[in-house]
Amino acid sequence: MNATETAAFSRRIRVSALRMANRGHGSHIGAVFSCADILAVLYGGILKLYPNDSRAPGRDRFVLSKGHACAGLYAALAERGFFPASKLDTHYQDGSDLCGHASHKVPGVDVSTGALGHGLSIAAGVAYAGKLKSASHRVFCLLSDGECDEGSTWEAALFGAHHGLSNLCVVVDYNRIQGIAPVSDVIGLDPFADKWTAFGWAVREVDGHDHAALHQALGTVPFVTGRPSCLIAHTTKGRGVSFMENTVLWHYRIPRGAEFDAALAELEAQP
Amino acid sequence: MRDAFIGTLTELAPRNPDLLLLTGDLGFGVLNEFRARFPRQFLNVGVAEQNMSGLAAGLALEGHTVFTYSIGNFPTLRCLEQIRNDICYHGANVKIVCVGGGMSYGAVGMSHHATEDLAILRSLPGMLVLSPGDLWETAEATRHLLSHRGPAYLRLDKSSAPVTVQAGETFRPGRIRMIRNGTDVTLATTGGILGEALVAADALAEQGIFCRVLSIHTVKPLDTDTLTAAASETGGIVSIEEHTVDGGLGGAIAEALMETGAFPLFLVRMGLRNTFSSIVGSQQYLRNVYSLDAAAIIRTVTSKLTSRAAAAFA
Numbered sequence A: 001m002n003a004t005e006t007a008a009f010s011r012r013i014r015v016s017a018l019r020m021a022n023r024g025h026g027s028h029i030g031a032v033f034s035c036a037d038i039l040a041v042l043y044g045g046i047l048k049l050y051p052n053d054s055r056a057p058g059r060d061r062f063v064l065s066k067g068h069a070c071a072g073l074y075a076a077l078a079e080r081g082f083f084p085a086s087k088l089d090t091h092y093q094d095g096s097d098l099c100g101h102a103s104h105k106v107p108g109v110d111v112s113t114g115a116l117g118h119g120l121s122i123a124a125g126v127a128y129a130g131k132l133k134s135a136s137h138r139v140f141c142l143l144s145d146g147e148c149d150e151g152s153t154w155e156a157a158l159f160g161a162h163h164g165l166s167n168l169c170v171v172v173d174y175n176r177i178q179g180i181a182p183v184s185d186v187i188g189l190d191p192f193a194d195k196w197t198a199f200g201w202a203v204r205e206v207d208g209h210d211h212a213a214l215h216q217a218l219g220t221v222p223f224v225t226g227r228p229s230c231l232i233a234h235t236t237k238g239r240g241v242s243f244m245e246n247t248v249l250w251h252y253r254i255p256r257g258a259e260f261d262a263a264l265a266e267l268e269a270q271p
Numbered sequence B: 001m002r003d004a005f006i007g008t009l010t011e012l013a014p015r016n017p018d019l020l021l022l023t024g025d026l027g028f029g030v031l032n033e034f035r036a037r038f039p040r041q042f043l044n045v046g047v048a049e050q051n052m053s054g055l056a057a058g059l060a061l062e063g064h065t066v067f068t069y070s071i072g073n074f075p076t077l078r079c080l081e082q083i084r085n086d087i088c089y090h091g092a093n094v095k096i097v098c099v100g101g102g103m104s105y106g107a108v109g110m111s112h113h114a115t116e117d118l119a120i121l122r123s124l125p126g127m128l129v130l131s132p133g134d135l136w137e138t139a140e141a142t143r144h145l146l147s148h149r150g151p152a153y154l155r156l157d158k159s160s161a162p163v164t165v166q167a168g169e170t171f172r173p174g175r176i177r178m179i180r181n182g183t184d185v186t187l188a189t190t191g192g193i194l195g196e197a198l199v200a201a202d203a204l205a206e207q208g209i210f211c212r213v214l215s216i217h218t219v220k221p222l223d224t225d226t227l228t229a230a231a232s233e234t235g236g237i238v239s240i241e242e243h244t245v246d247g248g249l250g251g252a253i254a255e256a257l258m259e260t261g262a263f264p265l266f267l268v269r270m271g272l273r274n275t276f277s278s279i280v281g282s283q284q285y286l287r288n289v290y291s292l293d294a295a296a297i298i299r300t301v302t303s304k305l306t307s308r309a310a311a312a313f314a
Helices: A003-024 A029-046 A067-079 A085-090 A119-132 A151-162 A192-198 A211-218 A257-268 B002-015 B032-037 B049-061 B077-088 B117-122 B135-147 B194-206 B224-233 B249-260 B283-289 B294-313
Strands: A061-064 A139-144 A168-174 A202-207 A229-234 B019-023 B042-044 B065-071 B094-099 B128-130 B152-156 B177-180 B185-189 B211-215 B218-220 B237-244 B267-272
Touching: A003 A029, A003 A067, A003 A085, A003 A211, A003 A257, A029 A067, A029 A139, A029 A168, A029 A211, A061 A067, A061 A119, A067 A085, A067 A139, A119 A139, A119 A151, A119 A168, A119 B049, A119 B077, A151 A168, A151 B049, A168 A192, A192 A202, A192 A229, A202 A211, A211 A229, B002 B019, B002 B032, B002 B135, B002 B152, B019 B049, B049 B065, B049 B077, B049 B094, B077 B094, B077 B117, B117 B128, B117 B152, B117 B218, B117 B237, B117 B249, B128 B135, B135 B152, B177 B194, B185 B194, B185 B224, B185 B249, B185 B294, B194 B211, B194 B294, B211 B224, B218 B249, B224 B237, B224 B249, B237 B249, B237 B294, B249 B267, B267 B294, B283 B294
Parallel strands: A061 A139, A139 A168, A168 A229, A202 A229, B019 B042, B019 B065, B065 B094, B094 B152, B128 B152, B185 B211, B185 B237, B237 B267
Antiparallel strands: B128 B218, B177 B211
8 A cells, every 4th residue: 555545544544443433432542543643554564464364473463552442453454454444343342262362362552551661571572483583574563652651661662772683663652642641740751762772772753644654664673783773753632633632631532422433523524 | 309309390391392481580509400401481571570470471472381380479479460360360371480488498588488379279160289298299299280270379388208109109189188097186298297297106105195297298189088188187287387277277177077077086187277487497497486397296196186085075
């Protein structure tokens, strides 16, 4: 897919996620919307994927460390043919395997996440294994800004740089709002790029909603030979629906009734 | 036990090229030979146990058999959520090795004493919990870990009982070993404290009290058959562990026997009772202070049997 196509893909991800949150009565919709473009670009063209063989050895690996954004991941996987789209209707429902966080029981999902700060260590282990084999696949790991409060994230960051895991690329969904407050009020992360650089990573920054820029950045991994890559994606929480954008409220709020209808209308009006 | 573990791993590494040993910056001197001979199979991940456990999960997902190695509670309590979510929930082939079970680290202090680990680790679904009592069990448990697929915890003691293996004996994971057969009382132990139980059993035998001594090298899954036999065939059960009595070996035994309905005539749990091991001293000294040594076992058995006899005549 090209940038125009992934932009349309991201809109479809948002619509699916909105429906899933509404139907399942469970939501991290703001967190999904901020990374829908990133997911669309990754799943629309950057990741080498085998929908019929979700464990194909040559595939690129993806770890959704911000596991609460799984609705976006599930929507992307369904569109890419890992499972029928009808499965998305079961998100959060009794008896489903689509729980409220990423689950490896779902075809196409390698790693179950949910507790923040775990994913990068796992991704680093996967990347290290790839390096031992001199494999050509890459490992991408999507982090939230909030989980950069976790010490374990930085343990993994130190490790990744020390071992020159150039097959590893972190994308941080830097939407500047965490669980119950803005990042700057809780634990300020800035200068954020400087921190990753100081930890030995090759850092790029990008508008996380600009598909051409995302394609360009993610297509040039590793950014620097011999170093792991960190793409800081500047995003807006709740992006795509005007009344959800940049709010703490829509981290957890379930879209229902008139709010659901309004959100859907806004999304469907986009290209 | 640590040397028996490393020796066995070193012997088996060539045949297991996917085996990886991760250490949290511990094992000075001990791991040198392994590292020198198998540099691609060794990784010092630094003082970062949460990362070590996450890495292990990721490596295991890619087909490796991974050992994580540290001392005391560092490979477990420090990174328990990673063990639970990343290792156990994924059924990852990761073996967590603790050097220094119980009060092995003696005067180094309670921060290095693993005295709640058995209770915590055995509560995790899918976790195999091994706690060998002598060097033979240690080597065999290590061997078993290489063929076992899935999460496991190996608790190595700095002490060990003298080697107890019988001629022709094979190691049976998940089965309790009967080291002495007797019917007056059962001493059920896990870990190196087996040595104290054997000293106590020999001393009690001289007083005409014959103990069945069980070495429970596999705390989970627990061999309930051998325990129900002990419950019905002996005068009572004393569990002995260098660990809290809350949820450890004694707890596991109590749970199993209550549920099967094979109630022993009594169950006494010897272990730490709601206390940290905060007195300074060697492992042997601490066993004495916390009433876990052979002398304490002898006192416990004789007083229990005496009071039961008195009650019988009352």
